[in-house]
Amino acid sequence: MTEARFEYGFIKVGFTMSVSSIDAPACVDTLAVAHYQSSRRKRWVSMLLLLPLLAYTCVFFALPIGMMFYRAVSNPELLQAFPTAIRTMVDEPAKDSTALPTDRVFDALEQDFINAPSNAVIGEAARRLNYENSGYRFLVMNTARTYRTPLANPESQSARERLAAIDERWISPQVWEDFRRASPAYTPYYLLAALDLKQTDQGVAPVEESQRVYLDLTFKTLKIALIVSLLCLLLGFPFAALMVKASPALQVLLFLAVMLPFWTSLLARTTAWIVVLQDKGIVNTLLLRFGLIDHPLPMIFNLSGVYIVMVHILLPFSVLPLYNVMKNIPPHFMRASASLGAHPIRGFMQVYLPLTLTGIGSGTLLTFIVAAGYYVTPTLVGSAREQMLGYFIAFYTNTTVNWGMASALGLVLISCVMVIYLLAARLVGIRQIAGLR
Incomplete structure (x- = not known):
């Protein structure tokens, strides 16, 4: 019991x-x-x-x-167009890179031209081979057109002689060296080209100085995105603080002013800024009328116009996270620091600012990520010198249909953004950026 x-x-x-x-x-x-x-x-x-x-x-x-x-x-173009020739090249490799392939390779290449599944497949192979050296597209397409008609005396000449009669470059070692380099199913060509590098017999080497484009373009993209993010932070921080301190009626007006860019079309906003900032636009007209300037200021189709328009469009991405954090900071913290003898600047730097790091980190990082991928706004309000990496990704995707190069540039952009994210997480903290504390 x-x-x-x-x-x-x-x-x-x-x-x-x-x-x-x-x-x-x-x-x-x-x-x-x-x-x-x-x-x-x-x-x-x-x-x-x-x-x-x-x-x-x-x-x-x-x-x-x-x-x-x-x-x-991925590198399937030559494999789809010339499968027999590439397979024969693997079975019977040349003695060195300067030697021509065997007669069996020439016979296989001729049969691939004759039995080509479609002109589109040959065209894709010609375009891929042209990346190795300009002029190969004409070489491949001209040879394909020749083989569309039946051969007159196929036994009178060898395949090597018939190809040489069409174009003497077929018996050039340089053509076959480039052919071998472009034939594998997978290639580092696009990734190297996105970093201004190329593959040679001696290994990886930088491209000629006149062809180095993408590294400078990547640095320019990161620079523009970083400056836009900092400008949005400098403008968004006091604006968010004002929204917290404002009366309910004024707070609604400020909130509408912030959200207005989200409620209008990106193209409409950009076009409106062109009207406002052009030489005979509203800003220059008012400045000339008040005698503040003697001639119109160049504020459009340059870097200044890109910064103005992008900051206006991306400002909500900084203001809203800051406002969400600031409204939850008790106001008596600053009064307590003042009662303890701290100067308002010291109280702001040591009390208020550390409490807003979550909003600063998340808002600035979000603004940077969105700004780094922009291409419509710089295209419309900037010159050719202000084009960002996103423009070339869209160009290779929509115009030249070069998916390999577009994907390689996209990977470069993603890698840069991830590095910036890891750096911000290291300095501020992942939990603070995510708003978990």
Whole structure:
């Protein structure tokens, strides 16, 4: 027999019970099994609720990035157009890079031209081979046109002689060296080209100085995105503080002013800024009328116009995270620092500013990521010198349909953004950037 007593408020309860008939280990096991089954059901329910989010992330985020990785190294054009020739080159390699392939390779190449599945496949191979050396597109397409008609005396000449009669470059070692380099199924060509590098017989080397474009373009893109992010922070911080301190009516007006760019078309906003900033626009007209300037200021189709328009469009990405953090900071913190003798500047630097690091980090990083991928605004309000990396990604995707180069440049941009993110996480903290504390 066991006696137990407990108190609940002013009520005292006591009871006695017999535990001789209770199997304590069996009860513990039963409770453990029940708890495990309940936890398992909850885990299954949680997983089922997360399945739509996981599916969305895989389909619209992980899969496109994976396809971009694949496109950056994929090299199927020559394999699809000249499978027999490439297979024969692998079976019978040349003695060195300066030697011509065997007659069997020339025979196989001729058969590939004759049995080409379509002109589109040959065209893709010609375009890919032209990346190695300008002029190869005409070489391949001219040879393909010649082989569309049946051969007059196929036994009178060898395939090597017939190809040389079409174009003497077919018996040039340089053509076959470039052919071998462009024939593997996977190639570092696009990734190296995105970094102003090329593959040679001696290894990887920089391209000629006149052809170095993409590294400078990448640095320019990061510079513009960083300056725009800092300008948005400098303008957004006091604006967000004013929104927190303002009266409800003024707060609504300020909030509408911030959200207005989100409610209008990007093209409409950019076109409106062109009207405002051009030589005969509103700003220059007012400055000339008040006698502040003698001639119109160049504020459009240059770097200044890019900064003005991008800051206006991206300012909400800095203001809203800052406002969300500032409104949760108790106002008596600054009053407490002042009552302890701290100067307002010191109180701001040591009390208020550290509490806003979450908004500063998340807002600035978000602005930088969006700004780094911009290409419509710099195209419309900037000159050719202000084009960013996104413009060339769109150019290779939509105009030249060079998916390999577009994917390689996209990987360079993603890598740069990830480096900036890791640096910000190192300085500010991942939890603060994510707003978890």
